[in-house]
Amino acid sequence: MSLVDESAQSDRVRDALTAAHLYYMQDLTMDAIAHELHTSRSSVSRLLSHARATGLVDIQIRSPLDAPSRLELLIQERFHITAHVVPVPDHATDVDRLERVALSVARILGQFFDSNMVMGIAWGSTMNAISRHVTPKQTHGSQIIQLNGAGNMRTTGLSYASEILGRFGYAFGAHVHQFPVPAFFDSPATKQALWRERSVSRLLEMQARMDVALFGLGSPFSEVPSHVYAGGYLEEPDYASLSRSGVVGDVATIFYRADGSTDGIQLNARGTGPDFTVLRQTPRRLCVVSGTAKLASLRGALKADLITDLFVDESTARALVANI
């Protein structure tokens, strides 16, 4: 980028800021703003879009504390976590649900992440959807770290995972640490060996002291299998073993049962995500769930105390608090 480009860039930002100020603070119409900035109305429209897309304009919804939705209150009482219920009409498809929850999370995420923080991020369809919409917020000295490996039998998975991570990193101006290992090792011994490598253990230590974790839930036996199961990461015997163990879901390749327990689940010795005892040390653990198919996984994750902040679509939230 040339010097000229840079200053043009900053001109654009300055104009965008001015336009935003005139539009949102002084309630001028775009026409009036166009006149003040000596440009056309369409350009102002574009400037304002740009301002919103780049996070220059930050729109927050602050529910007066006495009026969180009935559902959010119920969930808080039942599970002692903060719930963010995303309104979605009952007849929406699961794809819709995912997209709309992801959009909401993308807009609100900036409130949980700030300068000098470390955020751990899983990957999968949910994270992918969020990453495509995340609103930028400039931070300094912050880091984003991949929670679990992404390779499978066919590919290293790096491009998919790194695309997701990259979008978060770009949006927050954060340094991205990738985790270049397969999602599941073929042998526990290899994992243990690699875990002792300094380059890897450096990442593990960083995971251990992250400030925020962001993840979706896997649900191996639901109708809409998540990426882990569709992408050729596991094989038939693995599924059988999961089924025998009574597994209901996973967070970043670590599986758990309906009661939240993980002991004796053999596959976990080969998974690459953070052990739950490590994860539970993270102050904010943001979990994004959409679609009732993941209800069982969600209940298990709650039992396992993996979640401090839950983002969920309305129907699923309703199902969660319904008497079973």
Added chain:
Amino acid sequence: MSLVDESAQSDRVRDALTAAHLYYMQDLTMDAIAHELHTSRSSVSRLLSHARATGLVDIQIRSPLDAPSRLELLIQERFHITAHVVPVPDHATDVDRLERVALSVARILGQFFDSNMVMGIAWGSTMNAISRHVTPKQTHGSQIIQLNGAGNMRTTGLSYASEILGRFGYAFGAHVHQFPVPAFFDSPATKQALWRERSVSRLLEMQARMDVALFGLGSPFSEVPSHVYAGGYLEEPDYASLSRSGVVGDVATIFYRADGSTDGIQLNARGTGPDFTVLRQTPRRLCVVSGTAKLASLRGALKADLITDLFVDESTARALVANI
């Protein structure tokens, strides 16, 4: 208000929140939202207006820290205060300027005031303009206190000042403390006597420990005299005395010279605003100025170190940093 009304109210808030969420977080059109909420598009439009007017939706403009306007930077360097320059076209009238600066301040004020804080507020045309637009933000246990008396020879001034204060109080859910004294006493002795009254000294103590002060500037000899001079608060001899003393402005009825000094200005013994030594103990001192007519007053106030945060229209800001 009946019980039914109350729950209808909370229904309305809930709907407004949902609508806001769908509109600002999920980018649905009002039409789509109307459909989801089973109402008409116009009602959604009104719901959203309501949501913005009542502060449910909070729109902030966050300049990436490396790009505050050139003017704000210059002012910061020259005067060591934070400046908020409000863009206003050069050809705008002074009334326009005031209105637009006031609107901007009204929208941004919530960022400076929070629960359990005490804010001191002056009164006058600037404060009046702000009060008419201030965006609500619910706080708890916060207080708003009148900085100086408002009575004059003809009226107690209570209705004017209390209207202003009341609007701030209502917007923030804060308790309002009025200051039922004239703007200027006829005799210093009366002031001193009253100042010893417990009811008054309670207010003075509260002033001494306020967290934020919000005020405009008076400029006795400018083209557009501010309320204090137009409203019959002072008489000919007073003006003459001010003129002799070299006064360039006042904050809440306390006058100062171009160099920021106040010593020997006799009228100050009869004014009712907080002494500058008291005012300077307030952590955040927000000053709102519009129009170059107040430039001299502004320079004086800066010299007197009365300001930590300045809100000013663009032309005045430009004049402020121009080489004299």
Added chain:
DNA sequence: AAGCTGGGTGAACAAACGTGCAAGGAGGGG
């Protein structure tokens, strides 16, 4: 110099939005 390309611009059109207005409904008073 001519040609190409990518990014930005304003005009024009279509979509989305705000608001005055008349109608309807709930609550309170006669």
Added chain:
DNA sequence: CCCCTCCTTGCACGTTTGTTCACCCAGCTT
């Protein structure tokens, strides 16, 4: 019980806004 008042609603209209398209200009290639 009826009427009056106040508030809310949906419609219709005019306005405001988003977006497509053709165009232009700067920088680079041939």
